[in-house]
Structure formats: structure tokens, C-alpha cells
Amino acid sequence: MTSSTLRVSHVTKRYGKGITEINAVRDVSLSVAPGEIVLIMGPSGSGKTTLLSMLGAILKPTEGEIRLNGDVISAFAEDHLPEIRLRQFGFIFQDFNLLSALTILENVAIVAELAGMKRNFARKKGIDLLNGLGLGERLYFHPRKLSGGEKQRVAIARALINDPALILADEPTANLDSKIGHEIMKLLRNIAKEQNRSVIIVSHDQRIKDIADRILWLEDGQFKEMMSMAIDPICGMSVEREKAPATLEHEGATYYFCAKGCRDEFADNLKKNGVVGSMIF
Amino acid sequence: MIRLAFHNLFQNKIRFIISVGGVALAMTLILSLDAVFTGVERQITAYIDNSGADIFVSQKSVRNMHMTTSSMSRSVITDVEEIPGIEKVTPILYLTNMVVSGKERNLAYIIGLPENAPMGGPWKLFEGRSYPRTGETIIDRNIAQKSKIGIGDDVEILGRKFKVVGLSEETTNLVNSVAFISISDFIKLWGNSNSISYLLIKINPEKSSSDIAAQIEANVKNVTAQVTADFSSQERRVVKDMSTEVITMMNFIGFLIGLAVMALTVYTSTLAHRSEYGVLKALGAHNKHLYQTVISYSLLSVLIGLALGIMITFLLSIILTYLRLNLTLAISGVSLLKVSSASLVIAAISAILPIKQIAGLDPAMVFRGK
Numbered sequence: 262m263t264s265s266t267l268r269v270s271h272v273t274k275r276y277g278k279g280i281t282e283i284n285a286v287r288d289v290s291l292s293v294a295p296g297e298i299v300l301i302m303g304p305s306g307s308g309k310t311t312l313l314s315m316l317g318a319i320l321k322p323t324e325g326e327i328r329l330n331g332d333v334i335s336a337f338a339e340d341h342l343p344e345i346r347l348r349q350f351g352f353i354f355q356d357f358n359l360l361s362a363l364t365i366l367e368n369v370a371i372v373a374e375l376a377g378m379k380r381n382f383a384r385k386k387g388i389d390l391l392n393g394l395g396l397g398e399r400l401y402f403h404p405r406k407l408s409g410g411e412k413q414r415v416a417i418a419r420a421l422i423n424d425p426a427l428i429l430a431d432e433p434t435a436n437l438d439s440k441i442g443h444e445i446m447k448l449l450r451n452i453a454k455e456q457n458r459s460v461i462i463v464s465h466d467q468r469i470k471d472i473a474d475r476i477l478w479l480e481d482g483q484f485k486e487m488m489s490m491a492i493d494p495i496c497g498m499s500v501e502r503e504k505a506p507a508t509l510e511h512e513g514a515t516y517y518f519c520a521k522g523c524r525d526e527f528a529d530n531l532k533k534n535g536v537v538g539s540m541i542f
Numbered sequence: 543m544i545r546l547a548f549h550n551l552f553q554n555k556i557r558f559i560i561s562v563g564g565v566a567l568a569m570t571l572i573l574s575l576d577a578v579f580t581g582v583e584r585q586i587t588a589y590i591d592n593s594g595a596d597i598f599v600s601q602k603s604v605r606n607m608h609m610t611t612s613s614m615s616r617s618v619i620t621d622v623e624e625i626p627g628i629e630k631v632t633p634i635l636y637l638t639n640m641v642v643s644g645k646e647r648n649l650a651y652i653i654g655l656p657e658n659a660p661m662g663g664p665w666k667l668f669e670g671r672s673y674p675r676t677g678e679t680i681i682d683r684n685i686a687q688k689s690k691i692g693i694g695d696d697v698e699i700l701g702r703k704f705k706v707v708g709l710s711e712e713t714t715n716l717v718n719s720v721a722f723i724s725i726s727d728f729i730k731l732w733g734n735s736n737s738i739s740y741l742l743i744k745i746n747p748e749k750s751s752s753d754i755a756a757q758i759e760a761n762v763k764n765v766t767a768q769v770t771a772d773f774s775s776q777e778r779r780v781v782k783d784m785s786t787e788v789i790t791m792m793n794f795i796g797f798l799i800g801l802a803v804m805a806l807t808v809y810t811s812t813l814a815h816r817s818e819y820g821v822l823k824a825l826g827a828h829n830k831h832l833y834q835t836v837i838s839y840s841l842l843s844v845l846i847g848l849a850l851g852i853m854i855t856f857l858l859s860i861i862l863t864y865l866r867l868n869l870t871l872a873i874s875g876v877s878l879l880k881v882s883s884a885s886l887v888i889a890a891i892s893a894i895l896p897i898k899q900i901a902g903l904d905p906a907m908v909f910r911g912k
Contacts, residue, residue, distance in 0.1 A: 314906045340828075346905075347826025354908055358821040362549035371546065375827050419825075429648050527632055 267293040267316065267427055267459060268406070272325030272335070274311050274482075285311040287323070287482040293427070296457040298450060298472060299462060303479035304314045309430070309463045312479065316461060317350050317429045318342045330426065334518040347376050351420025351458075353449075355432035357412040358406040364402040365415045366391065390418040394448070410441035417448065428452070430462045434469055471498045471519075491517035495526050543831050547620040547838035550815055557807055557814075558843075564803025565847025565888070566854060569881050570782035572796035573855040576877035579789055581870035582783050583713030587774040589651060592665040592712070595632070596751045598773040606777040607636065607651065612739045614765060618679040621742055621762045627749035632661040635728040641681055641721050642698040643689035649718040650685070652699060654728025654739075661742040664722060669693060670708035676723050680708035681720040691746075698732040699723060716869055742765075785864045797884050800847075804892040808840045812896035814901065824905035834902075837889070844889040848881065 268385065269291040276283045286308045293299050301310050315318035315327060318334050319342070327335040334345055346352075359368045366387050366520050373383035391400055396413045404412055413433060420428050434442030446462075450472040453460045462473070470476055478485050498519045500506075505517035507524035511531065518524040549672045551558055584591075585607060590598070599622060600612040616633070623631050635654030640647045655663055655674065664672050669681040670693045679699060686692060686709050704723060713720040729735050745754050750771040758767035768776070813818070819832050852873075859871035 288666055310909045312907075314909055316822075319906045319909075341829050343823070343826045345826075346824065350826075352908075358817070358908055360546065360818050362553040362815075362819070367545070371822075372825055374823070375822075375831060528642075532756070535807065 264524075266295060266330075267291075267461075268326075268328040269316065270326045270328075272312075272315060272322045272327060274308075274315060275323045284482050286315065286322070286396070287516060288483070289479075289484060290325075291477070291484070293461060295459055296453055298453050298460045298462065298474045300462045300470060300473035300476045301479055302476060307479045308482040309479055311482075313429055313461070313463050314430055316427075317352060318345045331508065347372070348423055349426050351417075351422050351423070351428040353413070353427035353428065353430040353433050355417045355435045357409075357416050357436070359412060359415055359419075361404055363393045364401045364403055365396065365407065368404065368415055369418045369422055370421050371537060377424050379454065390421055391415070394418050408441075409437045413437060413441075414446050414448070417445070417452070421452065426459065428458055428460045430460065430464075431460060432464050432466070434464065434466045437457055439468060442466065443468065461514075472503070476501070491521045493517065493523050495523035543827075543835045544838045545584055547835045547842060550811060550835070551839055551842050554811070554814070555883050557811060561804060561807035561811075562598060562847045563851060564807065565800050565844050565885070566850035567846050568796045568800030568803065568909075569851025569885065570854045570858075572793050572881050572884065573851055573873060573877060574858060574871060575789055575792045575796070576880065577855055577859060577871035577873045578869065579781070579785050580874045581608050581872040582716050582785075583778045584901045585712075585870055585871050586717065587777045587780050588712055588715070589653070590719050590774045590777060593742055593770070594665070594744065594746045595770050596769055597755050597758070597769055599741035599758060599762075599765050599767045600739070601645040602636075604765050604766060606770065606773065606780050607669075607740075608683055608777055609638075610699060611637065613737045614739070614741070616736055616738055618762055618765060619738065619741065620726055622743065622765075623760055625663060625754065625757050627746045627754050627757075628743055630660050630744040632659045632742040632744075633725070633736075633738040633739050634659075635664045635725055635732065635740060637732075638718065638813050639700050640678075640698075641685060641689075641693050641719070643695070646689040648688070649679070650699075650721040651718060653720060653722050654725040655722050656725045656733075661744060664708065664710035664713060664720075666711040666713075668709040668711045670706070670707055672710075674704075674707060676705075676724050676727055677705060678707040678724065679704035680710055680722040681706055682714040682721070683711050684711040684714045685719045685721075697721075699730075702727070702731055725742060743899070745873040776804065793880075793884075797888070800844075800884070800893060801888045803896065804840065804844060804847075804888050807843065808836065809894040809895050811839060812836055812899055815897070817907070819900050820859075820903050820905055820907045824908040829901055832900045833897050836900065837893045840889040840893040840896075841886075844885045844892075848885045851881070853880070 269289060272286060273288045274286040276285055289312060301309055312378055315322050322335050326333055329349055339484060366384060369387035369390060370383040373386060374380060388400060391397060394417060396411060397415055399407060433445060437445060437493040446469045452458060482490050492499050493500050495514055496519060501519045502517055507521045509516045509524050516527060601614050604610050604612040619631055620635055637652055639652045641650045666679050674680050679697060682696060691706060693706055695706050697706060699721060745751060755767040755769055824830060855873060862869055862871055
């Protein structure tokens, strides 16, 4: 995998001209580190889809710059963008968007074949990925035979097959029930952390906030408020720093917890390990 | 992407049946028409091709039999016999008339044959005798069947009754059949004893037919001598000239039907998979990949339709043989080449509109749930 950073600088997207001009995205800047999960939330019409399209090299910004691996992809010619999308991005969609005529293995392998991989290698890699995602028994099933969660796992395998630096997910839990949605998000989190891939998620789903490292609120085409997230050192859940139910300061560092129970367990562990010094609750 | 086209083609069975079936029917129409006319061409020259002659001699400038009259003086026989290299000469009389049996009237080439003629008689006999004596005739088996008559029954030819003594095969076509009577009866009915229509000539196998034909024309006045293959080809040309416009028009109609069916099905299929093409575009597929899919889809449908059309036509040709109709379907290589080319044109044109659709497809549509 290529370790890379996405850097968005003062990006604006305008549609129309004169009195019909609309600023869908206004002067947005953002930086995503390798392995980081960024959740972009916001009301309908806030510009999330436009921003996601620009981040995924589907739409070119009117102003500003988007860099990936140091390359200014926003300056690339239109005919160069499919190649960038194919090799640098993995896409996960709300409606799964699997090709109905193909088996799930073919759905995954076709993207590698489009990138120039030989059919046999593409299939082998597809099988490995699908096995890894627990779909080994379903390789030759057509998408209509799968549950929503399984379809989204196929979409994740498809997003990963060309080893992208960045995964872009558009409302990935919208068509899934709460339990499956959470499982899918945990899977994405594991992929991001274990494989050091950056993930940008656009979603309305409040329930998935805990898997993000950072939450951005987009409104009227601009980021209004940034919520930074921290990981509970006991249970591993993401916690909004500002709204964490429990915190603990120790030797200049602040720890954030999802509940007081986790904080108390953390404090007990410090004591058991003979850690000395003040602890501020 | 070809595999995707293949899967898309077989995914919707009704659309598959419509597209492939439509093309198959259009191709069957084109192929069958061609096969009918090729069959007619072959049948119409059957008498010439099976006459056993190497050279046909006719009245000057007469180059075929169909819808023509040839009349030469009997002295031509001896003039021709004197030319070296000629082994046998058979004079025949010929005109087009009816074989009448009750209310059944069938158009026929009436051939007046000398007794024990070595050439020009029926070449395949179903039943009875192969040469007619005075007052006798040999008619085609299918005509006899149609007229519900057999050996020993009477038919009327040139206004006189003849007893059927033989039933020949392969002597009928879509237009007419061949009936044989003796040359003496023909002369009596015709009222002209000094004329003959054609001379059928057998040459020494070591000699060249075209050289002898040239010698005949050089040494015998007012005759045209043609090698049998050329004479047969002239006969075919007459039929072709008469039917070319019909064939062209029907072929064009078949082509348009095939094109309309294909264009519609490829277009509807592309529309049905529009969102999937959008997904592929968003994932990074180039337009060329998607064009490849549409063209492959179109080509696959047309090729399967073409194969099916060829099979149907072959099947029809076999069925027609068993039905013993006066119609033969003969599928020629040229005809196959023509329909194959037409199929490729149909496939190419059918893909144009869907390709334009795909070219204008916005990959961002995948984020809008379209």
C-alpha cells in the first residue's frame, strides 16, 4: 500500500453563473493522515456529495487544490482522472452498487482487471479479500442472493482490491440495520488502522461517530465546527473529546473515556502497575 | 468487459430472446430469400446442367432457354458433325407449354427428343421408362403427384393427348417443370419438320470444349455455340436479372428489421444498466472500457442471432425437401458472407446511440443514488 496524505486547500465548487450561481462548497481545507478515519456529517444540501465527488477525483473544483501523494490531482486533465480513481481510491456507496449480472467474485475482480491486472491474479486477489471478509462461501453468488451487510462487505473488498491510499464511503450504513451497520464500520476501522489506509466517510448516521478519529460538520458548503475524537484506552471506543462522559489527566496527558467505569478501570490499572504521580479526575 | 457484456446479455432472458430472436428472424428472412433464389437458379438450370452435353448450339445470338425461342435449320446437324473432335450430336426441339391433366395445368419446358437420344433426356427416373416413343411422355414426379396421375394415365401437351410412361425427378422448379415427348410428335404438332431448337454436343474428352465451340461458330453459319457451363450461367443470369430488385428490396427490409430490433434492444439494455455503467465510470473505468462492453453486447447478440438464423434456414431447407414442394432452399457461400456482413453493420449501428449515452454519463451520479 502507498502511504499517502490527502490535502485539500481552499477548495470551492460553484455551479451556474450570475444570479443562478450556487456555491456548493466554499473555501474548504482539510488534511487526512494515513490510517486516519474522518467522518463528514451535515444536513442535506450542505455540499457533502459535491465535496466527496471532488475528493474522489470525480468532480474538479472551481478553485483551490487537492493533493494526493503530493500530486495536485485537481489540476489533472479529465482523461487522467479515471486512472487516479482506479488506482488511488476505493469507493463504497450507500446502495452498494454491485453489478447485478456478475458474481461477487467477478464484481471484485473486474476492478483489478480494469487496472490492468491479469484475470487469474485478479480473481486470486479477489478470493483472498472476500475470504478475509468472511465471504468465502459466497464467491459465486450473485448480489441479489446476499444480505445488505454481505453486499457492503463485497463493496469493501472491491474498494480494497487495487490497494488504494484512500477509501471514500458515501453513507455506507444507510441501507443497513444498526447492528450490521456498526459491524461494517468496525470493519472499516480495522482496515484503516491495520492497513494504514485513510478513510473519509460521509454520513448522517450518528451511531457511527465512535469509529471516527475526527468528525467534521459541513453546512452551507463550509466546515462549521470540528469535533475531535479520542480513543477510550480501555474499551477502544471513539469518544468526542468535548463531550466525553469521563476524563483523566495524568502527567500532562488527558485521557477520554466512554464511561466512568472505563476511567476507574484505567486508574486502577495505573495503580496496580505502580504508577505514581497525581491523577486528576 | 466482454465477460460483463456476456453476463448482461444472458441476465434478462426476455430481452435476450427479443434481441437474438429478432436478429435471427431478420437473418432468416435475408438468408431464406437468397436461398430461394439460389435454389431457383440451380433448379432452373437443372436440365442444362444434367443434359450430358459439353456444348449447346443455338440460333445465332440465342444464349439461353428460359423465355426464348431458338430455331435452326436441320442442315446445321451435318455441318456440326463434320467438325473434328465432336463425338455425338443430339438435336432437340423445345418450347414452353402446359402439361394439362383435368383442371390441373402446369407450365413446362417441352423437350422433343430423338429416339434413343444419348443426351438431353431425363437424368433421374423415379418410375417407368426414360425415353418416350410416339404418343408417350415423361413428366415430373411432383407434377404427376399434384395432378393425381401416374404411369399409364393421359396428359395433354400442345393440345394432344400423351400417355405417361415415365416419372422423372429433379425436373421441376418454382416456375415450371420439364416434360419429354418424342421429336416426331413434336414436329407433327409444331408443323415444321425442317427446324430444330438446340444441338446438344458431346466432344472427344481430350479436346477442349471452348475450342470446339469456337470452331463451330467459325464454320457453321448463324449459330451460337456455348460451353454448357456458360450456357447454364446465361440461364441463371436471366433469372437473376428478373429477381435482383425483389431480392434487394427484401434484403433491405430484412436488414431494417434486424437493425430496428437490435438498436432497440441494445439501447434498452444500456439504459437498464445505465447506473451500473455510471458505477464503473466512478470506479475508474474509461469510456473505452464501457464502449467495449456495449459493442461486445451488440456483437454477441447479432452473432448468436446470425447463427440461429443460419440454423433455421438450414432446417427449413431440410423440411422443404421432405415436403416435396417445387421450392429448394440453397444456401450459398456468397449469401452467408452477405448476411454476416449485414450482421456486422447492424451490430455497429446498434451500438452508436448507447455509446453516445455512455459518453455523456456523469460518474458523480453514483453519489446521488441514481
